[in-house]
Amino acid sequence: MTFLDYAVLLGFALVILGVALASIRLIKGPTLADRIVALDMMTVQLVAFAGLSALQSRNAAFLDVAVVLALVGFLATVCLARYLERRNAINREDRE
Template sequence: MIGWALGFGFAAISIALAMNLWRLIKGPDMADRILALDTMTINAIGIIILGGIADGSGTSFEAAMLLALVGFVGTVAYAKFLLRGDIIE
């Protein structure tokens, strides 16, 4: 039963990643591209977590946590650059 759930999870997140990639390429302005990149980071975290559940390893959860931290800092930096034109004050 868990195999079916993991397969469905991988398929759903893969479809979401494809739609986010489309928004990243086609986005009408820079804010949409930043949101698409942030959502792609969240989807990548989901894939890492699902892979950790499938393998039964605990190290993937730490990798997902590190990716979440880096993704958050990156999104904040992109948004600050978009608003002010400068990251470091």
């Protein structure tokens, strides 16, 4: 095994650890904003996983998967942030 193989395996372990920690934050919350950030973090970790898979398998198709995941994750985060912003604006109007 080469140094790159060990580095990729360490990267996989750290990505799995990151997904596990983000899933804990996703479950515990306590706010909706925390859950949105946790989902975004999990998306970034999945993009990293796809990149590491491309390195390990020496197959560039995983890079396409990483790009698509990054785009979908970005759009989902923007949509959830807009939802949260509108929800907070409605709650502020109700209080007044």
